[in-house]
Amino acid sequence: MAGRTLLDKLWDSHVVTEDDSGVALLYIDRHLVHEVTSPQAFEGLRLAGRAVRRPELTFAVPDHNVPTTDRSEGIRDPISAHQVAALDRNCEEFGVTELKMDDPRQGIVHVIGPEQGIVLPGMTVVCGDSHTSTHGAFGCLAFGIGTSEVEHVLATQTLPQRKPQSMRVTVDGRLPPGVTAKDIILAVIGRIGTAGGTGYAIEFAGEAIADLSIEGRMTICNMAIEAGARAGMVAVDDKTVDYFSGRPFAPTGAAWEAAEAAWRELVSDADAAFDRELVITADELVPEVTWGTSPEMTVPVTARVPDPADEPDPVKRANMEKALEYMGLQPGTPMREIALDRVFIGSCTNARIEDLRAAAAVVKGRRVAEGVDAMVVPGSGTVKRQAEAEGLDRVFTEAGFEWREPGCSMCLAMNEDRLEPGERCASTSNRNFEGRQGRGGRTHLVSPSMAAAAAIAGHFEDIREVTGGG
């Protein structure tokens, strides 16, 4: 028998039944819930007189709408307040554990899941949120779902699913200094396109991935959805096991030992075959900056804004022209000369402790450039306290950054944090779509250290030069 992929193993261990057409009923181990995509699902249950089948496998947190400034007075925006209150009410009524807005552990759903050990290796994980792919970083099958599916999982703890195809992206060799997980995933998306992964679960493998921390792997899997993939995943190794040891919700004692033994199996067999393979050489990778309105519109920081005239495909050319017009950029402009108004360090892509450490290392002892408005929004309350214990908050505030409360914030601008029309922002988030960070706002996606360097310089800089290659 041919070897099995990690996807095969995760899939096979969660199929309840499968019908003749190949649609499986998949058992869901963890259902994460936030305030934006759940109210209609709870309402659906209520209308049908249904209960939540496994409330103990369901965990909720408000993150998209919450203010990142002082919260002692609650949420000012009445519509946001209403939505968060609806989550509180629904969780109470249906018996779901919720980490409320004033809980010290509150934060972005994809940050707190693994941080608390609520999500553990080997689990099937869903959430009404496309970046659920993040949790694949430690050997989970994790994917985003719509609200009808949220209702389905609440009611049945299962989901009818067709198995995705498998793709392996191998990143061979070692990453050069200054090049991060964010740059790997931007390069992958640049190469295969935002639809390149459609229908696939992508397993990231190779030496450069093994070298990454679990947090770095989360950054990569987080953005697998930006390549169109259903899920991103990385095999379990020592780092995975170490990461979860001692997490608040993780098993202990004999249960831990049994769990660890099971998790260790969660690797693709050496002779497993993938439906598609892509190999990338790490030492060719460089710090990336997006120039357009789709994550695939990315170039090395050393490059120039591309010229649509060089694009032979008319549909692509028209898209490039639209993107440049929206972004207010001229073809041929060196990326390093693009001046910025705002810098945002945050989001479920890059707001964990290592991200903040990387940014702080660049910022330390320097000042944010004149005219640039920069902010750091930690991914969770736990990250925030850890950063404060390490003095990172002072590094940021002394440099002129704002230091905020945790949440999604300006990743999607559903709260008060947003760009004004025409404002240009270096952002560590995951989407540079039109209007994503505020109507008319212009987003350039970068790694945390690149964002920090841009804040100091007032324009993009090559982090390899700023830190002397470190």
Place this chain on the structure above:
Amino acid sequence: MTVEPFTRHTGLVAPLDRANVDTDAIIPKQFLKSIERTGFGENLFDEWRYLDEGAPGRDNSARPENPDFVLNQPRYRGATILLTRENFGCGSSREHAPWALADYGFRTIIAPSFADIFANNAAKNGILTVTLDAETVDRLFQQVADRPGYRLTVDLEDQTVTTPDGEVIPFEVDSHKRHMLLNGLDEIGLTLERESDISAFETGHRKRWPWVFEAQG
């Protein structure tokens, strides 16, 4: 929730000539604060459709429309079929996107490819996503531009799209999705009928991986 069954639909076609139309563009985030399932149609493509910034609860009839946006052109008013380019619906998993499209009146979207989560969400709301190859889509764009009042017939039973000239274009569709759409089935109800299978699986799973069920912080 049961959806309206989809069998056959004839309607006016509106061309949205863009690739990678994302769900943020389909329904901007400020409208996601609603806890209802309805009422999103007026804010479909809000940032392209209106010249000012929309806010939830605002009277949209008084807002200045962008005359250049395709859905605002008189010839495309009342369209129920959207013709567009590759990777439609990419980005966020928000089901508010198909809610807005359905509420506006769209029953079918034709494109060379769709983002996975979007296509799933659309089907749950009675919207059929028809995938045709890029050349065919290109040809349809041509025909729509050339002929005001251009209508297509989409037949899910036969899996065909028929043009005004009588050209019949076959399309593939996932058999499960087709079955659910044709019959307007309540998927949750169907799954609940398999309660004994779910319970049996759960018992075994709990034995194998007890820690899944023992999360305590």
